[in-house]
Amino acid sequence: MTQTGAAAVRQQIVVEAPIERAFTVFTDRFGDFKPPEHNLLGAPVAETVFEPRVGGGIVDRATDGSECRWARILAFEPPARVVFSWDISPRWTIETDQARTSEVEVRFYAETPARTRVELEHRHIDRHGPGWEAVTEAIDGPEGWPLYLDRYAALLKEGR
Amino acid sequence: MDANRDADRWGALADGTRLAIVARLADGPLAVGKLAAGLPVSRSAVSQHLKILKDAGLVEDVAAGTRRIYRLNPVALAALRDQLDTYWQRALAGYADVVEAPTEED
Numbered sequence: 001m002t003q004t005g006a007a008a009v010r011q012q013i014v015v016e017a018p019i020e021r022a023f024t025v026f027t028d029r030f031g032d033f034k035p036p037e038h039n040l041l042g043a044p045v046a047e048t049v050f051e052p053r054v055g056g057g058i059v060d061r062a063t064d065g066s067e068c069r070w071a072r073i074l075a076f077e078p079p080a081r082v083v084f085s086w087d088i089s090p091r092w093t094i095e096t097d098q099a100r101t102s103e104v105e106v107r108f109y110a111e112t113p114a115r116t117r118v119e120l121e122h123r124h125i126d127r128h129g130p131g132w133e134a135v136t137e138a139i140d141g142p143e144g145w146p147l148y149l150d151r152y153a154a155l156l157k158e159g160r
Numbered sequence: 161m162d163a164n165r166d167a168d169r170w171g172a173l174a175d176g177t178r179l180a181i182v183a184r185l186a187d188g189p190l191a192v193g194k195l196a197a198g199l200p201v202s203r204s205a206v207s208q209h210l211k212i213l214k215d216a217g218l219v220e221d222v223a224a225g226t227r228r229i230y231r232l233n234p235v236a237l238a239a240l241r242d243q244l245d246t247y248w249q250r251a252l253a254g255y256a257d258v259v260e261a262p263t264e265e266d
Contacts, residue, residue, distance in 0.1 A: 009245045013252045017259045025259040033254030035247055090240045120252065122244050 007126040012119040014111065022116035023079035023108050027052055031060070041068050052076055058084060070094060074103060082106050090128050102127055177201055178209045182232065185219060189231035 015022055031048025043062035050058050051073060058071035075083035086102045089095040102124045109117045180199055184190060192210065196203040210230055213219040221228045 007241075009241055009248055011245075011248050011252055013256055015256050015259045022259055026255060029258055033251055033258050035250040035254070090243075118252070118255070120248055122248060125241055125244065128240060 008121055008123040009125070010119070010121050012117060014115060014117045016114060017116055018114055019079045019108050019110040019116045022118060023082070026106060026108075026118070027076075027078075027082060030058065041066055052078075068094065071104075075105075079108055081108065086122065095128070100127055175209070177205070178213055181206065181209055181213065182218065185230060185232045189222075189229045191224070191227045191229050193227075195230065 017025070027050045030050045031045065034048065041060055041062040043064040043066060045060045046063045047061050048058065049061065050056075054073055054076050056073040056076075057069045058073070060068045060070065062068075070087050071084040072087065073082070073084050075081060083103060083105045085098070086104055087095045087098070089100070095101050102122060104120065104122045106121075107119045109119070111117050177199065181195060184195060184198060192203060192207055195210075196206040199206060201209075210219060210221075214221065214230075218233060219230050220233050221230045223229075
């Protein structure tokens with residue numbers, strides 16, 4: 001149980017928008033709302049392109065022309081559902097081994113014609129293991145273990 | 161309430177060999193034999209150290225046939241999960257702002 005709970009992040013939000021718009025904004029404008037500091041490129045991101053088809057990707061393009069393809073679109077079913085891979089390692093670098101990537105599913109439910117519930121699940125996070133470099137580094141620093149252990153304790157509590 | 165437990169963990173790491181074991185497991189799960197092969201101590205000594213680490217909750221073992229494979233407890237997994245949780249929380253908050261903003265083309 002703990003393992004399952006630890007390996008997924010689930011969140012939801014209700015927005016005042018029809019389901020079609022909710023879906024379109026999520027995919028077309030992903031780059032406008034994702035936390036900007038999580039940029040794997042060396043230069044500012046000029047745009048983020050969410051290629052709207054299975055087999056497409058999510059691509060960050062930087063102002064210097066470099067690009068970073070960090071997700072593969074696994075399902076694209078407007079306006080109900082989209083699934084993409086998360087090809088980013090725990091160190092925020094591109095993960096090239098697909099066996100060590102997680103995935104994100106986003107589902108859209110029309111609560112009313114003008115209101116949509118968006119459920120997001122980022123699952124199989126454990127597949128990124130054994131990327132334990134962070135732990136190795138943490139052992140060297142006095143702030144590492146207590147922090148991790150506190151979080152770990154909270155996680156175990158949560159799993160009960 | 162977990163002060164004793166934390167003290168156990170710190171104590172468990174306050175040993176060069178055990179720290180080396182944790183560092184090796186940080187690269188991936190290993191059986192006792194493989195772990196011992198890379199360390200300047202006997203296999204039975206490694207087993208003793210593993211028991212201490214396991215009692216402290218730092219490593220866990222799983223059966224693989226007749227062998228036992230040791231791995232680090234999902235401490236890093238918890239940290240990664242925390243990061244992603246924060247990431248998506250912020251992303252969805254930003255998303256709500258964008259999706260609920262009046263559109264220029266409307």
